[in-house]
């Protein structure tokens with residue numbers, strides 16, 4: 075299949091923009107991309123679709139708990155520690171796998187409609203998360219949550235959850251070419267040191283990604299320092315976590331020497347500006363991370379601390395906050411922000427999506443250009459800049475994952491969203507009342 079569009083934004087190394095551009099897709103991967111006039115004459119290519127608008131890689135959500143659609147809006151106004159212990163964990167302890175399946179289905183529909191084609195998920199009842207993601211057709215890095223969930227009893231101890239995660243890795247890693255399975259030790263403050271060390275050992279054996287909340291709030295760092303005599307990054311290093319492939323979510327309160335440690339150990343970061351702002355946690359030092367060559371992606375976090383799964387909002391907020399904090403308009407350019415949301419996230423997760431280049435998976439989205447947001451763009455770079463500052467997810471009309479057309483006309487075809495909304499509303503009421 076060949077797609078011809080008015081604009082193709084590759085988000086490759088050089089951020090090339092082709093106007094008009096063509097994209098050839100075969101067997102779920104990109105076979106060729108370039109200026110439409112240069113498109114090769116290929117026998118047996120099949121259909122050519124003129125889609126107009128702009129094609130670009132799908133966005134990569136580097137940190138999410140999408141089934142938390144069930145808890146959307148819970149605990150507004152509380153700081154992280156009270157938000158977790160009073161508004162979130164008591165409800166999560168009562169979740170069933172069916173609740174999580176429906177929560178994830180609704181989350182997938184919301185993500186896909188916003189042009190998000192990959193998501194890194196850390197949650198409970200991970201088998202249900204995997205099934206719901208595969209049913210929706212979204213690309214997913216599943217990192218089953220591992221910690222002692224307060225109030226959940228022996229079903230949710232870190233030992234039990236680590237065993238289940240390793241089993242899920244054996245059963246599901248690589249499924250449908252869409253699902254990767256890693257490990258999700260919740261945080262340094264919700265797992266004992268021997269739990270962190272056990273996770274590190276299993277992760278090394280499986281060569282699995284470790285996805286962990288790191289230094290999200292100042293209070294987290296203070297508590298870890300009081301208990302263990304060192305900061306969160308050093309505690310993770312002592313436990314052996316940093317010896318493997320690591321994705322650190324948030325990393326708001328990290329000092330220069332801790333960022334240097336991340337750089338030495340090639341730790342990737344998922345920056346979640348909106349969740350950090352809503353919970354009053356602070357602003358991560360993204361420019362300092364990029365200066366050190368860290369792989370950085372951006373994430374929505376869960377829809378109870380955001381409160382939606384629209385990564386376009388993060389895409390705009392990340393550079394806005396970085397500039398506001400630095401009092402410097404030259405910090406974190408719009409094209410760089412776009413790179414973080416696509417290729418940067420893919421690199422952070424170890425996925426071969428995030429740019430339109432031959433050999434990469436065919437995860438791409440169409441953005442409507444017939445909109446005031448793109449007037450009066452002149453150059454290709456103008457269009458990329460306005461994608462960040464003026465456009466939004468409302469202009470995403472179509473979404474493909476591995477070449478499969480999942481969203482058309484702004485509607486997610488792979489999820490029964492009206493049913494998912496009803497199911498989540500009913501189940502959320504039960505969680506609130508019981």
Ligand SMILES: [Zn+2]
Pocket residue numbers: 137138139287323375376
């Ligand atoms: Zn999180």
